[in-house]
Amino acid sequence: MVETLTPTSSSSCWWRRWWVPVIHNHNHNHRRWISTITNFLSTHKTFLIALWFAFFFTLFYWQRDAATGGLLLFRRTFPSRSIPKLRPVAFNLTDFGAVGDGVTVNTAAFERAVRAISRLGKKGGGQLDVPPGYWLTAPFNLTSHMTLFLAEGAVILGINDEKYWPLMPPLPSYGYGREHPGPRYGSLIHGQNLKDVVITGHNGTINGQGQTWWTKYRQKLLNHTRGPLVQIMWSRDILISNITLRDSPFWTLHPYDCKNVTIRNLTILAPIFEAPNTDGIDPDSCEDMVIEDCYISVGDDGIAIKSGWDQYGIAYRRPSVNILIRNLVIRSMVSAGISIGSEMSGGVSNVTVENVLIWNSRRAVRIKTAPGRGGYVRNIIYRNLTFDNVRVGIVIKTDYNEHPDAAFDPKAFPILKDISYTSIHGEGVRVPVRIQGSEEIPVRNVTFWDMSVGITYKKKHIFQCAFVEGRVIGTVFPAPCENLDLYDEQGHLIKKSTSQNVSDIDYDF
Numbered sequence: 001m002v003e004t005l006t007p008t009s010s011s012s013c014w015w016r017r018w019w020v021p022v023i024h025n026h027n028h029n030h031r032r033w034i035s036t037i038t039n040f041l042s043t044h045k046t047f048l049i050a051l052w053f054a055f056f057f058t059l060f061y062w063q064r065d066a067a068t069g070g071l072l073l074f075r076r077t078f079p080s081r082s083i084p085k086l087r088p089v090a091f092n093l094t095d096f097g098a099v100g101d102g103v104t105v106n107t108a109a110f111e112r113a114v115r116a117i118s119r120l121g122k123k124g125g126g127q128l129d130v131p132p133g134y135w136l137t138a139p140f141n142l143t144s145h146m147t148l149f150l151a152e153g154a155v156i157l158g159i160n161d162e163k164y165w166p167l168m169p170p171l172p173s174y175g176y177g178r179e180h181p182g183p184r185y186g187s188l189i190h191g192q193n194l195k196d197v198v199i200t201g202h203n204g205t206i207n208g209q210g211q212t213w214w215t216k217y218r219q220k221l222l223n224h225t226r227g228p229l230v231q232i233m234w235s236r237d238i239l240i241s242n243i244t245l246r247d248s249p250f251w252t253l254h255p256y257d258c259k260n261v262t263i264r265n266l267t268i269l270a271p272i273f274e275a276p277n278t279d280g281i282d283p284d285s286c287e288d289m290v291i292e293d294c295y296i297s298v299g300d301d302g303i304a305i306k307s308g309w310d311q312y313g314i315a316y317r318r319p320s321v322n323i324l325i326r327n328l329v330i331r332s333m334v335s336a337g338i339s340i341g342s343e344m345s346g347g348v349s350n351v352t353v354e355n356v357l358i359w360n361s362r363r364a365v366r367i368k369t370a371p372g373r374g375g376y377v378r379n380i381i382y383r384n385l386t387f388d389n390v391r392v393g394i395v396i397k398t399d400y401n402e403h404p405d406a407a408f409d410p411k412a413f414p415i416l417k418d419i420s421y422t423s424i425h426g427e428g429v430r431v432p433v434r435i436q437g438s439e440e441i442p443v444r445n446v447t448f449w450d451m452s453v454g455i456t457y458k459k460k461h462i463f464q465c466a467f468v469e470g471r472v473i474g475t476v477f478p479a480p481c482e483n484l485d486l487y488d489e490q491g492h493l494i495k496k497s498t499s500q501n502v503s504d505i506d507y508d509f
Helices: 016-024 026-043 043-069 107-118 211-218 310-316
Strands: 089-092 101-105 126-130 134-136 146-150 154-158 190-194 195-201 206-209 228-231 236-240 242-247 253-256 260-264 267-269 287-298 304-307 318-330 338-340 350-366 374-395 413-434 442-457 461-466 468-477 486-488 493-495
Touching: 089 107, 101 374, 107 126, 107 146, 206 304, 253 260, 350 413, 374 442
Parallel strands: 089 126, 101 134, 126 146, 134 154, 146 195, 154 206, 190 228, 195 236, 206 242, 228 253, 236 260, 242 267, 260 287, 267 287, 287 318, 304 338, 318 350, 338 350, 350 374, 374 413, 413 442, 413 461, 442 468, 468 486
Antiparallel strands: 318 338, 486 493
């Protein structure tokens, strides 16, 4: 048999050139090879066992580090990667005495660095480079014309003892600390009345270490409202990009009464359960904002557009307007992927949400309000949305009765109108649409066009409506509620609704 496997000149038989000698010498060599391996294993048995345990021990802690911060001993080191110079002058955090060991408190170093940059405003500002390491700090403020650059492997850690967090007055459009009357805790990274601020990096991390805050909140041990991770107020020309924000004590990123804000390429993380109120991004009374190319998985709303709370928001009169949200992946098991409200008393208008995947979530897109809010939600466009394993897809809710105090006007009814949903697709959805208007707060001029959502329940009322007026254009699956007029693809009326006040709301599923 072996002699028939002689090499040939054909290139298709290349394997024969090495297979023949292997077969020919197989019986001679395999005993020697097995003997050698056996002797090695016997001689080095203890060493190999130790090596095996060391490998899995290191792997375990490396994974633990990646998920939770881990132990300093096993934290990965990152190769040097050049940091772009985005300002005329750049400083390194270590120039100001900072130590990135995860233990040393570096608040004073951050403050010295910000003061140095504040002197350079007329020269184009300055850049603060945060190198790889674990930089523990209490809250600190930014300054105008500043770039905060987080290198790969850089982690800014928020100190988790509330006595180091300053107290601030309530937001003027809320009149209340949100969780408690009176003052509220400030944010880990804060800025007020700023211009031209950049927070970016090579995907470095700002970690609020919110676990202690969440526990104290649930146990009712806090006397003031928890602070956000990053909050920028009364500012303009803000860029936040290419970083990771995680484990905020409260809302994660909160731009308040800002103009010209770009948020791009962020990863925002918090546990999907037992991390209360850890919204991802909360634009609040903001104008001209873009949020794009982000991944958000948090313990409350992925994005929540706001504009003040009841009588305080009505008096403050700062709407959220001209906001573009696109190219996002969001998960929210507790609340909704993208919400408007419920604090929307200053008004919300001209919002476009497009190219968004919402998966494994309780709700996908939601508008929520209540009597007493006042204000309006109008000119809202949802386009090209995908729902994957979502309990309720589209929600409009008008009885979200949570108020700062008893002084609100119960007859301040918000206006909801001019809302469109185009190219809505998905699968694994229990209730695709639930629009719950009311006699005092009807929902007007709602449009559905090109919708096909795979459902998990086959009950009748899965497209639910109450006090809603609008239209369906072309084919929509599942079958729409009777409150909406039906049009064909060419815009010709097929069937006029007999009543916009029919209620199909069914909370049993």
